[in-house]
Amino acid sequence: MKSERLQAFTDGVVAVIITIMVLEMHPPHDVTLQALLALWPVFLSYVLSYIYVAIYWNNHHHFAHLIHEVDGGILWANLALLFFLSLLPMTTAWAGEHGFAPLPTALYGVSLLTCAVAWYVLQLVVVCAQGKKSVMRQALGRDWKGKMSPVLYLIGIAAAFYSPAISYFLYALVAVWWIVPDRRIEQFLKHHQ
Numbered sequence: 001m002k003s004e005r006l007q008a009f010t011d012g013v014v015a016v017i018i019t020i021m022v023l024e025m026h027p028p029h030d031v032t033l034q035a036l037l038a039l040w041p042v043f044l045s046y047v048l049s050y051i052y053v054a055i056y057w058n059n060h061h062h063f064a065h066l067i068h069e070v071d072g073g074i075l076w077a078n079l080a081l082l083f084f085l086s087l088l089p090m091t092t093a094w095a096g097e098h099g100f101a102p103l104p105t106a107l108y109g110v111s112l113l114t115c116a117v118a119w120y121v122l123q124l125v126v127v128c129a130q131g132k133k134s135v136m137r138q139a140l141g142r143d144w145k146g147k148m149s150p151v152l153y154l155i156g157i158a159a160a161f162y163s164p165a166i167s168y169f170l171y172a173l174v175a176v177w178w179i180v181p182d183r184r185i186e187q188f189l190k191h192h193q
Contacts, residue, residue, distance in 0.1 A: 003067040006078055007060075013082045014057045017089060021049055024093040045096030045108070048172060049088050052112065055178045056085060056119065066136050067126055077125040081118040087111050105167045106160035112171060113153040120146060149174045 025046055028035035060081075067074065091111040095104040123146070127134045140146070156170035 001070045001075075003064045003070050006067070006070050006075070007064045010057070010060055010078065010082065013086070014053060017053055017086055018050065020089040021046055021053070021092055024089055024096075041099040042093075042096035045092045048168075048175060049092040051175050051179065052115070053085060053088060055175065056081070056115065059119075059178070063123075063126075063136075066139055069129075071129055073125045074122070074129055077118070077122040081115065081122050084111070084114040084118045088115070100164035100168070102161045102164055105164040106157045109153050109157035109160060109167055109171060112174070113150055113157065116146075116150050116153060120150075145177050149177070 025039075025042055028039055088111055091104070091108045095101075095108040098104045123136060123140060123143075126136045127140075130136055152170045152174050156167040159166040159170070
């Protein structure tokens with residue numbers, strides 16, 4: 001199968017995930033500014049999760065240019081990534097509703113970690129499917145961001161029980177690192193077309 005179908009399916013699922021996340025945000029019951037300001041944790045958790053979903057979608061788009069043929073392993077690895085991304089609306093809503101509570105903060109970090117692991121597995125499956133001269137392996141290089149992100153998520157998960165603010169700082173830091181699409185793939189495509 002060609003990668004276009006994989007991209008189209010992923011686009012649809014990502015659109016649904018974003019829609020579900022925004023539907024989890026409810027307006028205040030009161031018409032005062034204080035009632036609106038009380039929702040800042042909900043809004044910030046939505047913004048951070050939206051950025052994460054956008055990062056995965058954007059990088060998936062670039063990533064798909066390195067895949068010409070999709071096999072069953074790639075399909076299942078992509079479905080695993082989408083599964084873990086689909087859990088973000090629930091963990092986002094719980095974390096936002098309870099502000100800086102330790103357990104929701106930790107579970108939010110677990111959700112981000114599982115997405116990162118699923119992304120890494122998808123990359124490995126593509127590299128294996130492409131064989132010894134994998135263009136994916138060449139484009140990824142050392143992948144220090146991909147290796148460092150799970151470490152920061154783990155630190156954030158542990159920190160949630162001592163200082164949830166540190167956790168959110170680390171989660172946001174990883175998002176800032178990834179907000180620009182992975183340039184390695186863009187550069188690789190420019191030099192190898």
